[in-house]
Amino acid sequence: MLTLDKITKGFGPQTVFKEVSLVIGAKERVGVVGVNGAGKSTLVKIMGGQLDPDKGVVDTHASSVGYLSQESQCRLGVTVAEEMRSALPGVADVEARLLKASESMADGQASKSDLADLAKAADDLHRLEAHTLDARIGRVLSGLGFELDAVDRLTDTYSGGWQMRIAMAKLLLQEPDYLLLDEPTNHLDITARYWLMYEYIPSYPGSVVVISHEPEFLNVVCERVIEVEDQTIKEYKGNYDDYERLKEEAYQRQLKEWEAQQKELEKTREFIDRFKGNKSKAGMAESRQKMIDKLEILEKPKAKGRTIYLEFPEAPRSSVEPVIIKNVSKKYGDKVIWDDVSLTLVRGDKVALVGPNGIGKSTLLKMIVNDEKPTKGNIDVNPKTVIGYFAQHQAEALNNELTVMEETMAGIDPKLLETARGLLARLQFRGEDAPFKKVKVLSGGERSRVALATFLLRPANLYLLDEPTNHLDLNSRQVLQDALVKFDGTILMASHDRELIDAAATGEYEVENGKLVLVRDPAAARD
Incomplete structure (x- = not known):
């Protein structure tokens, strides 16, 4: 049992929780929801011992607790196998004892104590199921999308997103009594997400507490939902629906x-x-x-925030073909990312690129904005094309010293001030003080919302979006989805968000072996 009793937590003048109590039982599946900045990560960090409450008691009742943050990283300079095996240091310790006792036996110098150590070490290895360790490592890595030879590769050779997968795999291998996951699907492609939600979590022997903004994920894995709001929590039995x-x-x-x-x-x-x-x-x-x-006067209950319909700035009309990709190939060393690919974006097309992480979707977008060069071929961007580029780590580029409003309005026509205020309100930056918070005090999710606001307010006739819904709460995803559906320009986006793709995309390509495989032809949706 994991219990929180009358927990209070604040940061400076801001109170996040006030006398919150919670019990997580054995083998429970619990989802944690709420808008960005409500305190979801703070709650789970307190549960996992990463943060101490200002008041109140956390009791794990001698149970093991494992926590995966949104920024978890693995060690560098070691192989994936070494990093994975470090998840269970007890196995290595017992193997060392077994080797020492075996060497004494081989030298003919074994004492009764050595024989006892040998027997004890063998029993300990059996208890730790060391004979299945390599198979378990392989199962977890395979489920998260790693190739068979991954165990021999250095962790340094993987991108940041894949290093986070290694950190996740290491935690999953430990199988703590309470597994705490903070937005675990942000860096997972569809295959890995489905493995986690349909195979791993349902069969997990302990309890799972997961923060997520994905209704499909929460519907599959959760039996109880905790909503974090207004310095407290509310509990609901069942899944997200x-x-x-x-x-x-x-x-x-x-x-x-x-x-x-x-x-x-x-x-x-x-x-x-x-x-x-x-x-x-x-x-x-x-x-x-x-x-x-x-009489105790009842407070009027809060309704869902009303929909705010926003008019975004118009960009100059683009040419009929804003971008033409001709016979483009891209290699990193001997690794072929793109192989003789051609694609013409026609004005009004809204095209989604889908496929596993690391397959080249981000690289294609970077080549269009000239952040990377093709190895062969050409990418022609028409002079009339005005690009709005939402990178995968867009929130990291924000200026920490500016306020939310200053960052949002930087370089923007002052005439758009009221539009900016309306957009920030719909993105949950409400109240007199919210737009004047410093960016540096915002949570990761709040930073993502500011990045989204700054993106949507800049005139463009071609949107390039790289996993735009990562780190966004459900309300903010809806804001983005509405904007993309209404947008009268051209879109090319890399995404694993099926709801966004189905709502906003008029065409779809799957990236496979360096090629674009047509799934849904955008020509069918053209006027």
Whole structure:
């Protein structure tokens, strides 16, 4: 059992949680939801011992707890196999004892103590299931998309996203009693996501607590949902769809209770105003006033934020063919990423690139914006093309010393100030102080929302998007989706977000062996 008892936590003047209590039982599957910046990561870090509460008690009841953050990285300068085996140091220790005892036996110098050590080491190896370790390492790495030869490669040879997968694989191999995952799917392609949600988590022997903004993922893996909001938590039984239904039912019930009380209060106050000057009924009026004074007045329940329809700046109309990719090949050393690929984007096309991580989707986008050069071939960007490029790590480029509003409006026409305010409000930067927070104090999710705002406010007629929904909460994903559907320009995006692709893309290509394989022809959607 993992328990939090009356936890309070703040950062400077900001209180994140106030007297929050929570119990996670054995073999539970719990999802944690809430807008970016609500405190989801803080809650899970407290559960995992990464943060201490200001007040209250965390009790793991002698259970093991493993935590994977959004920024988890593996060691560098070691092979993947060495990093994975370091997840279970007890195995290496026992193997060393076994080797020492075996050497004593081979030298003919074995004592009774050596024989006892040999027997004990053999028993310990059996208890630790060391004979299955390599198979377990292979299963986890394979599930997360690694090739068979991955164990022999140095961790340094992998990109940051793949290094995070190694860190995840290492934690999964440990199989702690309580597995805490903070947005684990951000760096996973569709195949790895499905393995995690349909195979690994359902069969996991302990409890799993996962922060996620993906309804499909939460629907599959969760039996309970915890919502983090307004310095506290609310619990809902069931998966994500159940949570949404139960939350709406609770809202409607509370709204009816509030409306009924307001109606009764109005009648009572009318009676008081009418008869407080009447000698015969003044006592009754006074009695009813005392009744109101003692009454616990219900607060009006919060409704879902209303949809704000935004008018984004228009860019100059592009040419009929904003980008033409001709016979492009790209190699890193001997590794072929793209092999003689051609693609013409026609004005109004909204094309999605899908496929495993590391297959070259980001590289193609970088070549279009000239951040990388093709090994062979040409990419022609028409002079009338105005590119808006949303990189995979766009939030890292923000200026930490600016406020949210200053960063959003940097280089923007001042006439767009009201549009910027509306966009920030829809992205949950509400209240008088929110737009004036320094970027450096924002959570990772909040930074992603600022990056999205700055992107959407800049005029462009070609959007290039690289995993744009990573780190965005559900509300912000909807803002982006609405903007892309409404956008009258051209889009080329790399994404694993099936909901976004289905809603916004008019064409789709799968990247496979350095080629583009047509899945859905954008020509079919052209006027």
